[in-house]
Amino acid sequence: MNNSKYIFFVFISFFFINSYANKSPNWGPTGHRTVAEVANNHLSKKAKKNISKILNGQSLVFVSTYGDDIKSDKKYDKFKPWHYVNYPFGTTYNNSKKNPKGDVVMGIEKCISILKNKNTNKEEQAFYLKLLVHLVGDLHQPLHVGLASDKGGNDFQVRWFNKGTNLHRVWDSQMIESYNMSYTELSNNLFDYSKESIKQIQSGSTEQWADEIHQLAEKVYKSATIGEKLSYNYSYQNFNIVRKQLYISGLRLATILNDIYV
Numbered sequence: 001m002n003n004s005k006y007i008f009f010v011f012i013s014f015f016f017i018n019s020y021a022n023k024s025p026n027w028g029p030t031g032h033r034t035v036a037e038v039a040n041n042h043l044s045k046k047a048k049k050n051i052s053k054i055l056n057g058q059s060l061v062f063v064s065t066y067g068d069d070i071k072s073d074k075k076y077d078k079f080k081p082w083h084y085v086n087y088p089f090g091t092t093y094n095n096s097k098k099n100p101k102g103d104v105v106m107g108i109e110k111c112i113s114i115l116k117n118k119n120t121n122k123e124e125q126a127f128y129l130k131l132l133v134h135l136v137g138d139l140h141q142p143l144h145v146g147l148a149s150d151k152g153g154n155d156f157q158v159r160w161f162n163k164g165t166n167l168h169r170v171w172d173s174q175m176i177e178s179y180n181m182s183y184t185e186l187s188n189n190l191f192d193y194s195k196e197s198i199k200q201i202q203s204g205s206t207e208q209w210a211d212e213i214h215q216l217a218e219k220v221y222k223s224a225t226i227g228e229k230l231s232y233n234y235s236y237q238n239f240n241i242v243r244k245q246l247y248i249s250g251l252r253l254a255t256i257l258n259d260i261y262v
């Protein structure tokens, strides 16, 4: 290969690698793994034991991206609406029109009820446990509780370090990935809240959490304009919100699991 051909080849490879990486949906692997790691650090002994048995020794971190992995299999299409919920700002989850195919709140509730039901087999338990770990993560990404009109920011076009993308993807994965920290580094560098604050965060229902995140989503929509070029300054202004959401999500996942495996 002569020099110019080689350069062209490298360029094309980079282009494909990058455009593939950009397609990672939901928090992205690092985000979901961070949520699972935080939860794992707050599990009761009993919950840890039960989870390890159900997952045949696999960790919560390992299974946290399962919900997205199965998206490519048509067999699981009915679970796709479980990753998000959209409703207008100024309304609450309870007062809004529900998607008959389900949403992230219903999905989480369904997983919990199946996991609490002693008559389900181990295979079902493992499936819904893996899904639950993922969905509690998704719920806390503000744009998973956004507006239907632009598919939770998926049609909200912006530029991220001069590359075309959308606001949803920036919040799912691009802000996190640009920090280039592993899930362990990230989970070790979140927040050091008091026991009382943690208790406060862990209280409330799934619907209440959705409404809280929905209000945050309203701010996220105002954080950028269509076509805006986002880079370091946007991360500087918003990455703390991402870190907080990852942390809160992990704490709430832990309390849900501790409650299932009492």
Ligand SMILES: [Zn+2]
Residues within 6 Å of the ligand: 025, 026, 067, 068, 083, 134, 138
């Ligand atoms: Zn998801």
